[in-house]
Amino acid sequence: MNSEAVAVPIPLIVLRLASIFRIVGVLLLLGYACEQPAKAYADPGTGGMFYQILVAGFIGGLFRIRKLTRWLTSRRKSAD
Secondary structure, three states: OOOOOOOOOOOHHHHHHHHHHHHHHHHHHHHHHOOOOOOOOOOHHHHHHHHHHHHHHHHHHHHHHHHHHHHHHHHHHHHO
16 A cells, blocks of 8 residues: 655645635734724614625625535546
8 A cells, every 4th residue: 555645736726715814814803902992873773784794795605615616526527
């Protein structure tokens, strides 16, 4: 049995996503570190709108990931 490690190239999209997640993480940490009390009024509908934006972004992200995986698998099948 051959136990040599095979070098698998990391796709460029994965490297870009990793750097984007790092940047977003740093920005979130800075936001939490610089937290100050809000001097604003938020009516009851604002929370619902915020949750709707989060859910829509999450579902949109899932569709984008699904499209990306289908595209990658079709490229892999056409290469074979």
